[in-house]
Amino acid sequence: xxxxxxxxDPVIQKxxxxxxxxxxxxxxxxxxxxxxxxxxxxxELGLELNDVRRALFILYENxxxxxxxxRDEDSGWLTYLWTFHYENIxxxxxxxxxxxxxxxxxxxxxxxxxxFYLCENCSLRFEFEEAMEFGFECPECGTQLEAMENTRxxxxxxxxxxxxxxxxxxxxx
Amino acid sequence: xxxxxxxLSEDERQALELIRESGGIYQSxxxxxxxxxxxxxxxxxxxxxxxxxxxxEEAVYNGxxxxxxKPRTRDLDFSLLMAGDMLTPFIGxxxxxxxxxxxxxxxxxxxxxxx
Numbered sequence: 503x504x505x506x507x508x509x510x511d512p513v514i515q516k517x518x519x520x521x522x523x524x525x526x527x528x529x530x531x532x533x534x535x536x537x538x539x540x541x542x543x544x545x546e547l548g549l550e551l552n553d554v555r556r557a558l559f560i561l562y563e564n565x566x567x568x569x570x571x572x573r574d575e576d577s578g579w580l581t582y583l584w585t586f587h588y589e590n591i592x593x594x595x596x597x598x599x600x601x602x603x604x605x606x607x608x609x610x611x612x613x614x615x616x617x618f619y620l621c622e623n624c625s626l627r628f629e630f631e632e633a634m635e636f637g638f639e640c641p642e643c644g645t646q647l648e649a650m651e652n653t654r655x656x657x658x659x660x661x662x663x664x665x666x667x668x669x670x671x672x673x674x675x
Numbered sequence: 676x677x678x679x680x681x682x683l684s685e686d687e688r689q690a691l692e693l694i695r696e697s698g699g700i701y702q703s704x705x706x707x708x709x710x711x712x713x714x715x716x717x718x719x720x721x722x723x724x725x726x727x728x729x730x731x732e733e734a735v736y737n738g739x740x741x742x743x744x745k746p747r748t749r750d751l752d753f754s755l756l757m758a759g760d761m762l763t764p765f766i767g768x769x770x771x772x773x774x775x776x777x778x779x780x781x782x783x784x785x786x787x788x789x790x
Contacts, residue, residue, distance in 0.1 A: 513753040516762045564767075592748040598756055601771050602763045608773035609782070658786040666755055671698040 504535045505588040514591055521564060525549075526557030533586035540582060558584055565590045596670070603666040610659050619647040686711065690719045694729050695746045701734065702742040720744055759788035 508514055509531065518530040528547045544554045561567035569582045619633035620626070621640035628636070628647060638647045667674060683691065690709060694700060700708070706716025720742065724731035727747065734743040756763045761784050764777035772778065 508749070511753065513756060513762070516757070517753075517766065520762055520766050592751065592753075595753045595756065596748050596751055598763055598766060599751065599753075601765050602756060605765065605771045605773040605778060609778065612773070655782055655786040659782065662755065662758075662785060665752075669698070669752055669755060 504533050504586060505591075508588055508591055513595070517591070517595065521566075522557040522560050525553045526560065529554055529557040530561060533588060537583040537585055540584065543584075561586070564594060566594075599666055599670055603663060603670065603672060606659050606663040606666070610656065610663065613652055613656050613659070618650040618652055620650040621645050621647055686715070687719055687723060690716075691723060691728055694723070694744050695750065699743060699745040701736040702731075702744055703736060703739065705744055758782070759784035 515531070519527055522530045528549060529543060532547075534543075540551060540554050540558060543549070543558075544551045547554070558567055558569075562569065566588055567584055567586050569584045572581045572583060573579070574581060617630040619628045619630065619638065621628075621643065623645040624640055624642050626640065626642065627650065633647050636647070639645070640647060666672070686709075690705070693705065693708060702716060702720055703713075705720065706713045709716060711719075720729070720731060723729045723744075730745045730747055732743045732745070734741055736743075758781045761781050764775065764781050765771050
């Protein structure tokens, strides 16, 4: 198996799992050294060929696998020879850290510029203007809406955004 | 500190630490900070880059050509993508939607499980 050191990282395992899903995970979790065909993988892992192919194409779309096609001289069939490129995982995750930092920045602005009201019965959250339109009663169940503090969430967001900026050497916007 | 770090000289070890702690430093500041000659600084940076312990990129700084010395991407703390046991919801998504329900869920996890 290749890329063992990377695959020990629980975040990387989670990342692969989120990409390929539980059925694809046996394919993603055990990348062989060198080239392999989809049929070989299916047989080795005891999986449906379709599930193997689906996982491989998801990895391909995320730059984590590549293939070359070879035509069998006798049968004329095309064979796909796959290689795994998990060396790209750190760069992909760095990109995700940047995207997360952007999202936190946008959302922080929204959270700090609005006041929120909550229906404790339905766990629905309304902006102040919406809540006023409904006369501070939940449109679903009629319960009175309560003012909702989001300080704790805003603080948690600021804290994580600081950590991300620090790790990525980003300047505060 | 990984297994590969143990084979380094004391100078190289200090240099690596400086690069990791700074998160990225120009070579022209690097040797001054370490209080060594520019020639020695350059040699150490080259050696660390060759061992793939750092990334060394050409850069222009204060009007001079120099190098930017950065920690390897794989040394980043990827756990910052997690809130509780949930990974950032933007993986595999074309667009980042900061108002999505999935992101709200992630933020709830962040506020109530970690912070």
